[in-house]
Amino acid sequence: MGSRPILKNTSLFHFLFCFCLSCCLSVSFRYLLDLKSSDVIWSTSDTGWIKAALCAFFTPWLYGACVFVHRMSQFDTDIFLDTLSTYPITTLCSTPTVYRMLVQKDLKRYKFKKLQHCVTGGEPLNPEVLEQWKTQTGLDLHEAYGQTETGVICASGRGDKIKPGSMGKPVPPQDVQIIDENGHTLPPGKEGDIAVRLTSTRPFYLFSKYEDNPEKTAAVMRGNFYLTGDRGVMDSDGYFWFVGRADDVIITSGYRIGPFEVENALMEHPAVVETAVVSSPDPVRGEVVKAFVVLSAPFKSSYPEELILELQAHVKKSTAPYKYPRKVEFVQQLPKTPTGKIKRDLLRDREWGRT
Structure with missing residues (x-):
């Protein structure tokens, strides 16, 4: 479904649909989450997002990690921070908006004794928020970029160099490029459409079509590329930078x-x-x-x-x-x-x- 109120109704072709999809998409999330059996992950994503399925179910299940669940009737920063400091949560996955709200508090009053890895995605992360979180908690914020149709395609994984404002580098085996209106790849520094190459390196968990909507399916294909619908720039180090939705x-x-x-x-x-x-x-x-x-x-x-x-x-x-x-x-x-x-x-x- 994603974050919009209309079902995307994407179609993925492969055998043993649910199990194979979960295993293969979880490979890309493995790069981002780096979960171990001793980890406890708290994902605040809504269940309509693919991030919820992968961060709060499939990936922890695949790697034997524990999932922490806390349902608040409405978001409350004090309850959130008390929870994070009370329970042995090692990995936090939430939206940039949540982190923006958290850094407004005096985080040094809280002791996150077990927290080791912080992940965000769903919308761009402001560099200012990343820096404030790092200053107040001593922890890096690792950003991921992806869609229901693709899973994670770019990320700053644990141990990667983080460039504030960047979405990170392509996650293997994704071949992500910046292309022009004719489907030609653009050099570093040039703004264009963020796209995933479909030939040779295409992950088989990439969606195949929008069910009963051939016009929409055709609109997101350009030559040998799938169009994410986002504009961006790749720098000389291979990091991708979000400009905006097209x-x-x-x-x-x-x-x-x-x-x-x-x-x-x-x-x-x-x-x-x-x-x-x-x-x-x-x-x-x-x-x-x-x-x-x-x-x-x-x-x-x-x-x-x-x-x-x-x-x-x-x-x-x-x-x-x-x-x-x-x-x-x-x-x-x-x-x-x-x-x-x-x-x-x-x-x-x-x-x-x-x-």
Whole structure:
């Protein structure tokens, strides 16, 4: 299903469907989770995500690890942190939004005696959050990137060098590339579509089609590649960097702007607890960058006009003058899925009058 409210209904062709799928997909998660029989893993993913099936069931089952389950009626940071420090949890798997909420607390008050490995995925992880988590807990945050259709395709595994803001490197046997509109691979540093090569190295657990939807299946294929629907860049070391969903990229006055870069810049400012950047209609430029911002407590009494100018100036300085949010709206909270993933599509639809 994924994080959207519509079943993807993907089809995977292989014998002994459930067992083979679990075993093979768990190989890719083995690289990320590095579980042992002595580990206790807590995954907070909703059961509609493939990450829940693999982090909280198949992978621990395959490697003999223990699964910790705690159902909260609603997310509470204090209960979460008390739980993490009380029980012998060695591996934590949660969304970037959860980690963003946790680093707002004084984590040094808590002793995570058993916690050794922290994993995140489902949406991009802001470098600022990674650094705050590392500073307060002494633990690295390992990011993974994947989909229901593919399993994990990129990750920063345990022992890997972590580049803040990067999704890591391709997970064997995945052959991940950045390609152009003609299906040609692009060199390091060039933005394009994130795609998985289908020939020679295609993992047999990669989905084969969307059931009863040949048009959608055809739309995600380009030559010998499966299109993830995301835009990104690969650096000279082979690390992949997320730019945005193909339909999230903002085109204003001829410039292409990835919302994640703007969000990262805003998160550097002490006034910002959370933010989501989307396109907003503009009569002159077609569309412009708009930022929805949740303010930290010390800044809630600030003059909004002055703070908006300050945030805009900060983004100009951190990125480029044309990337700053021309519209800024302060909100009490951002719309999220039950597991804390920000619903940017809902914010975008509201801006464009589609809801």
